[in-house]
Amino acid sequence: MMISATTSSRFTLLLCAVCVPMFVPLSAQVPANYQLESDWLLKNEAFVAEVTKDRQAGRLNFSNGLFSRSIDIRLGTTVEYTNLMTGESVIRAVEPEGYVTLDGVPYAIGGADGQKNKAFLTEPWLKNLKPREGALQLVNVATGEPEPRLKWKRVRHHAPDAVWPPKGKTIRLDYRLPESQTELSLHDVLVDSDFGRPVLLVDEFQVLDAAWKVHATKAHARANFENEGKAGEIYTLPDTVVFAERPLPAGVEVVEATIHAGTDGSTSWGPGIGLVFENGKVMKLNIRPGGLANVNRPVLGMYDGQREHPHLSGEEKVDVGKPITLRARLIDDKVLFDAQQEGGVWKHYRAVTIPESFGKAKAFRVGKMALDGGTADRGRQGELVRLRVNKVAMYGGFDRSRLDDLVKKQKMLRNLTVSVHYEIYDGVPAFSKWITVKNETGKPVNLDRFCAETLSVVEYDNQVEVRDGVSVRPPRSLHVETDMAFGGMSQRNANRHTVHWLTDKSFSTQVNWAKQNPCLLKVQPTFGPDQTIEQGETFESFRMFQLVYDSEDRERRGLALKRMYRTVAPWVTENPLMLHCKSSNEKVVKNAIDQAAATGFEMVILSFGSGFNSENDNPDYLAKWKKINDYALQKGIHLGSYSLYSSRSAGKGNDIIPPKGMKNAHGRCPAITSAWGQKYIKKLYNLFEQTGFMVFENDGTYPGDVDVTARPPLQKGVNDSRWVHWRIWTDFYKFLRARGVYFNLPDYYYLSGSNKCGMGYREVNWSLPREQQRVIARQNIYDGTWEKTPSMGWMFVPLVQYHGGGAAATIEPLHQHLDHYKLMMQSNLGLGVQACYRGPRLYDTEETKQMVTETVAWFKKHREILESDLVHGRRADGRDIDWMLHVNPKSKEKAFLSVYNPTDAEVSKEIWVPLYYAGLKGKAQVSVNGGAVAPVALDGSARVKLKVRVPAQGYGYYVFEKL
16 A cells, blocks of 8 residues: 555554553453463464373373373263363363264264263272273274375465475374174173064054054043043053053064154153063053152163162153153063164163063053053143053064174274374464274275264353343363364354254263253264265264364464364465456456466456356367466466365256255255266366366355265165265365465365355345445454454455445446445455455556556565454544454564544544554554654553544555564
C-alpha cells in the first residue's frame, strides 16, 4: 500500500504509554493457575517430546513438558493423563485404549476392572485394579520418529517456519488376544441367538396368536396385553401384572424378547421375560426403569427362582429410551441370562444352576410380572403406563460344529495384531492417535467397528439437576477432532460423525442426579467401518488429534488450536492471491493470466460458471488446456479449475439412497462407489495428470451421506458406505497434495490435505450494496479467525455480479469504483485473508492496475506478519472503527494492527492494543502506515495506548517491532 505524505499525516500516533502507568497493571495473559515458567505460545522451543519407561512402576510415559500421559504395561491402557500447564488431571478413571469388533465379537484394547468410584483415581487403587477380562493384551512397544501421513509437495509460499513431518516422537503399542480367549465353552458363545441354532418361533405381534395365554391385573379395567388393538402393547398401572405366557416348544434352548419400556417407571414389576418350571417356580430377567432404592437410574434385575438380584447390570448404562432384548439360554443344568441394548452387543450377566426340585422349564412369560415372576400386584397407585413387547423368538439346540468353528476362529485371531499408535509433537500440547489391525490369520477378518479413543474425562459443568432448555456442557479441557471430518465449515460440525461426548452412567458419584453429565469421550465412526481385512493386509483407522487447553479464555484457546493446525497440517499456511476467472474463453483466460502476473497475483482458477468442463476427458480438450497451463507456468501463475460433486443427481441408480429417517446433506448426491462415481473420480485424476493444473476447487464435497445400496466390489451398504466414500475422496485429495496442487473445499478436509475452506459467509450477501459488503466481510473474518488461521478461510470479492444486486453490488467497471475495490482488498489482505476475486480481469485501466499492483506489493512486504494469527479487537458493526491485530513473536515485525473506519466521518480515538502475544514487553517501536518509527512503552500487561485517526471509509495500519 502506497501512502502519500498528505495521507500519512491524517493518521497520528499518540504515545500514551511512554511513561510508567500510574495504576496497578492487569495480570499477565497466562491463566491464573499456569504452572510453567514460560508461556509456550510465546516461546516453545524447550517443550520437546520424549518417551520414557519406568520399569519400577511398570509404566510407559510420554510427555513434551506441556502434558503427560502414562500407559500401565500390566493393564495395557492409560492410567495417568496430566495437563502440565495447569497441573490438573485430564482423566478421572481408567478406560480401555479403544475397542475393535472383529467378526461380530467386541474386544476392549487393554483396560481394567475394579475401579468402583469413577470421580477420581489414586495410585493405591491402580495397584488393585485387574486387567480387563477378555480384553486384548499389550504384548509389544516400539518407539520412533514421526513420518508424513501424506506427501506435501512445496511449490509455493507458505509459513517460513513450516515443518513436515512435525517434530516429535511416536509410540506403537501392539495388542493380541490372550490365550484364555482361545478356549470356549458353549456358555461363552455371545453371538446372535440364531447362530448355529434352528429357529423354532418368531412372533412380532402383528396379531395376538392363540397360543398366548394373557394374564392381566384386575386393578384397572383397561389393563391388557393388547391395547387399542395393538398386540404386544401393554397398558396398565406401574406395579401391576400384565404378561403373556405360552408353552415352550420341544428342543428349545434359547428364548428372547425385545421390549421397549415406554413410560413404565417401575422396578421389580418392570417388564421382562420369565421361565416357568414344573414346580411352578419362575426365573425372571427384567428391565427396572425406576432403578432401585439407592440407584436413581434404569438397571437390569433378576429373580433366580428363590431370591431377587435387583442390580444385575451394575454400573452399566441401561438406555430405556430404546428397545432392549432380554435372553435366557438353557444350557445343561443352567439358565444363562443375557441382554443386548439396541445397537450394542450381547452381554452375559448371570448363570443360575437349576435346582433339581424345579424340574424342567415348561413355559415362557413376557411382560410385567411380580417380583418373583408370579401374578400378584404390588399396588394400584400411579398413572397408567404404556410399553411394548416388539418381538419374541425361540431357538433350538446348538450345532456343536459351529462352536468348533468359533473356537478355531478365536485361535486364528491370535495371529491378528491390533496396534495403537501415538504421535507426540514438540512445542504444542497436542498428539495424534490411531489404530491399525494387521491380519496374519490366513483368512479374511471383518472389522465391524472400532473406537480409537475412550476417556473418562474430568467433568466441566457440574449441574445437580437437568432442566429443559439448559444443556450440561461437556469437558472443555480438550479439543478433539479427526481427519474423518466433513459436512461442516467448522470443526465442531465436521467432527460430529466421529467425536462423541457421552453420558457415563457408571460414574455413580457424579453430582448430576440423573447422571446426564457428558464426560465420557468416545472417538469412533457413527457407522462401520465394516471393512474386510484380507490375509496379510493392514487396516488403518482415521487419525484423532487431541489438544490440551490451558485456559478458558477464547483468544488463548483459539491461538492454541491454530498452533496445532500449523503443526499437523502446515499446508494450510499456503495463501496465494487468486483470481476466479469467469470465462473459459482462451483469449480471456490468457489475459487474466497476464494481468495476474503483472499485478503480483499468483493463481487463476476457471471459476464456476466459466464454461470449463472438468469432466471432459477428450484428449484434444485436455491437450488444449495443457498448453494454456504451460503458458501460465511460464508467467509464474498456477492455473486450475472447478468441479461440482454433491448437490446434483447422476440418476440411473447412481445416487446415494439414505436410510429411512435420514436425509442427504445437500438434497442429492451421487455415490462415488457407483459406476458413474468411479468414472467421475477417474476423470478428475486424469484432468490433473494430463493438464498439469495446479489449482482445484471441489464444490459440493462429500458431506458424509450414508448409502443403503450395495455397490460391489467397493461398498457393502449402510455400514461401510460413509467409510468407503471418505477414503476414496481423501485418497484423491492426498494425490493432489503430493502434486503440489492448491485446493479449496467448502468443508473441513484440512487434515486430509485441503488448503482452505470458507471463512464463513452467506453467498447472497455479495449481492448487497458495496458499503454493506465491506462491513460484513470484516465481520466474517473476525468470526472465522477464532479457530482458523487467516490463510485457512476464503472470502469473496464480486468484481462482477454474483447472485444479483446489480450495479450497486459489483465493482465493474473497476475504475469507477476504485476506492471500494481498494478497501475490499485492504479489508481482506490487511487481515491476512485471501478472497475469491471473481470476474474476467483484475484491472481495466492503468490507474486500476497501479492500485492493485501497489496493494499486492504492500501485502507481500508484510506477508509474514499478515499471515500470522490474529488477536481480536473490535468487531465491525458499521458504527465505529473496527480493528484486529496480527501477532508473531518469532518474526521481525512482531505485530500488525489493521484499523478500519466504516463511517462517513473521520474517527479519532484512543485504543488499548494488546501486544502480549507478540512477545513484546516493556517497550517497542511502531510505524504508522509505513512511516517513521517511534518508541512506545507497554504497561504491565504488555498493552500500549494508541490514538488512531482514520478518515471516513478509510484504513490505517501500525507495525510493531522490538526496540
